[in-house]
Amino acid sequence: MKDLSLHILDIVQNSIRAKAALIGIEITEQPRENKLIIAITDDGTGMSPEQLQRAIDPFYTSRTTRKVGLGLSLFKQNAEMTGGSFIIESELGKGTKVTAIFGMNHLDRPVMGDLVGTLLILICSPESPDYVFKHQTPSGEFEIDTREVRQTLEDVPLTHPDVRQFLKEMLQENLEQIQISE
């Protein structure tokens, strides 16, 4: 994966496949503590302790289309390469939480990349679940809850081009406001 936004897009796909109705994406930048934390939570089907043990094994997958499952293991490897850590917690019927802590100032830490593009693909897809996205930096905090957006839009779909354009601008503006230099 070239950047962290692609990792987020990839890990969220696991939550979608686990039939999650609500997915949380939380990014916390703590440059003073040299930490960049990405946490993805869902209320999907969850995993049994046996499945959880094998989840980060690159040669384990619940798919039937192929024999490997690289998403979580690549994410873990990337975090650990920067002196960080990786935690995955899950409970059957309750959901899963994946937390990756990156060494923020580490030379090998991938850049954040096109986070707005990732969020738009996730939020503005037909039949997408709901998302709560939070991004915290020393400059401020931004939060968007798609349940509120849907409520405001009433029967106008999130996939409508005008809505997508509005959300793109809104996300860009808000993320720029809290951005700290890479």
Add this chain to the structure above:
Amino acid sequence: MNKIKSLADLKKLQTEVQSKIKLREMGDHSETLIQIKVSMATCGIASGAKETMSHFIEELDHQGIDVIVTQTGCMGYCYAEPTIELTIPGQQPVVYGFVNKAKAQEIIEKHVKLNEMVDGIIPVNYSSIDN
């Protein structure tokens, strides 16, 4: 804390868009629309599926063509990512491999607009996506 910058703006947009939708009398006609599924698993994402999907969405919006663009899981053709499945109502789905922006553009111009298949179709034994 910054929430949505202006819910009032979004509400205003909602009213405008709703009236547009009514003008176009868009009912639930999703079954009559062309559908494009972009394979968005680790293999696809690492190969550029996000750019491919964004291109389809933006270009189709730009040209005002109603197509349902969705994401799907791995179809098993990891060697040929990014892959997409295009379904024209009433016809068999067609899977394309190595769909970068240029190929996506070609698919829009020829397959979506003219119903002419282009090079890059995979594979021969395709049945369905079980995901």
